[in-house]
Amino acid sequence: MRGAPESFANFRASETSRTPVQIVAHMGDLFEWADSILKGTQQWKDSTPLPWGAEVARFFETLGWLDAHLASDEALDCSAEQIFQGPIADALTHVGQLTLLRRLAGAPVRAENYFAAAISIGRVGADQAAPRREFG
Numbered sequence: 001m002r003g004a005p006e007s008f009a010n011f012r013a014s015e016t017s018r019t020p021v022q023i024v025a026h027m028g029d030l031f032e033w034a035d036s037i038l039k040g041t042q043q044w045k046d047s048t049p050l051p052w053g054a055e056v057a058r059f060f061e062t063l064g065w066l067d068a069h070l071a072s073d074e075a076l077d078c079s080a081e082q083i084f085q086g087p088i089a090d091a092l093t094h095v096g097q098l099t100l101l102r103r104l105a106g107a108p109v110r111a112e113n114y115f116a117a118a119i120s121i122g123r124v125g126a127d128q129a130a131p132r133r134e135f136g
Contacts, residue, residue: 001056001098002126004107009052011105020101023061025049027091031062034087038069038078060125067124 001024009021018026025047036043050057070080102109108130118129 001059002128003100003109004052005105006052008102008105008107009055011101013101013104018097019049019054020098020105021049021052023094023097023101024052024055027094028055028058028062030087030091031066032061034083035062035066035069037078037087038066038083039075056126063124067122069124 004020010019012019029045029047033042033044047058050058066083070076070083086095099109112131116132118132123129
């Protein structure tokens with residue numbers, strides 16, 4: 001989402017495809033669902049997408065809730081593995097969709113070596129370290 005132009009939010013690859021803002025809203029829904037599963041309430045909702053900036057902020061907020069819950073000493077109602085094989089794996093497929101859509105929309109993401117990235121436990125917001133190694 002970093003560096004995406006405002007016009008990217010409503011880019012449509014086809015008549016039947018989701019827009020990027022719809023995908024990001026769905027990812028936020030996935031993280032809220034995951035958090036509810038961990039709490040034993042398992043509630044799903046389809047959110048109406050917010051404007052791009054607000055939806056990106058919601059994405060990072062819901063990711064933060066999930067991260068904090070997983071890092072806490074609070075009992076989990078299911079295994080962390082189930083959360084990773086379900087909602088988190090689902091969200092990761094949508095990251096790939098957003099990357100592809102960025103390229104189709106004429107605003108490609110620069111390739112980065114994520115193995116070499118500066119990863120910090122608990123840093124789940126938009127404020128991330130600059131890429132250490134980008135590719136051409």
